[in-house]
Amino acid sequence: MVFVSFTLVKTLIQKTAEARRLRPYAPEGLMVLRGPGERYGEGSRWTLADGHGFAEVELMRGSESLRPGTLYVENLEVKREDRGMGHGEALFLRVQGFARNVGALWMQIDSERDAVGFWLRVGFEETGRTFYGGKVSMIKRVPGR
Numbered sequence: 001m002v003f004v005s006f007t008l009v010k011t012l013i014q015k016t017a018e019a020r021r022l023r024p025y026a027p028e029g030l031m032v033l034r035g036p037g038e039r040y041g042e043g044s045r046w047t048l049a050d051g052h053g054f055a056e057v058e059l060m061r062g063s064e065s066l067r068p069g070t071l072y073v074e075n076l077e078v079k080r081e082d083r084g085m086g087h088g089e090a091l092f093l094r095v096q097g098f099a100r101n102v103g104a105l106w107m108q109i110d111s112e113r114d115a116v117g118f119w120l121r122v123g124f125e126e127t128g129r130t131f132y133g134g135k136v137s138m139i140k141r142v143p144g145r
């Protein structure tokens, strides 16, 4: 019983320390709503946001990515009322800066077919793979890496 309580307290202390290490604002001008703190690596996931939208990203494990050192953009969404004003591109550029700062060489996305034009616009290329539901696999080299 004493051992269990000690473990619980230890876990709580670790979690608090981890929460402190979580910077609410990343240097790219993004709010980190969820993330692994400073001990990140393959498999780490973040939810990032600016005032107009959010993105969910993951550092892919080597076996899952098309190329080593890839940040997978699972989702990037701008508030409905803010679309068509450049906020999507601005958010993407911040996410791209984030990718560079966590050491990623590539970014990968499986885009909805009707958003492919957006990803082409911000520099992605189609890889030629499509998935069930028509999602289109796309990739971009992180500039400056």
Ligand SMILES: CC(C)(COP(=O)(O)OP(=O)(O)OC[C@H]1O[C@@H](n2cnc3c(N)ncnc32)[C@H](O)[C@@H]1OP(=O)(O)O)[C@@H](O)C(=O)NCCC(=O)NCCS
Pocket: 074, 075, 076, 077, 078, 079, 082, 083, 084, 085, 086, 087, 088, 089, 090, 111, 112, 114, 115, 116, 117, 118, 121
């Ligand atoms: C896709 C999305 C993020 C774009 O955000 P946005 O703020 O409307 O985009 P921007 O205003 O920054 O557009 C930047 C450029 O991309 C173009 N673009 C935006 N959405 C596009 C689309 N669906 N297809 C083709 N081009 C698109 C714009 O015309 C603009 O080009 P321009 O500068 O030459 O005029 C937004 O529509 C969205 O949240 N959609 C729902 C979620 C989604 O589909 N996310 C992507 C898949 S994960």
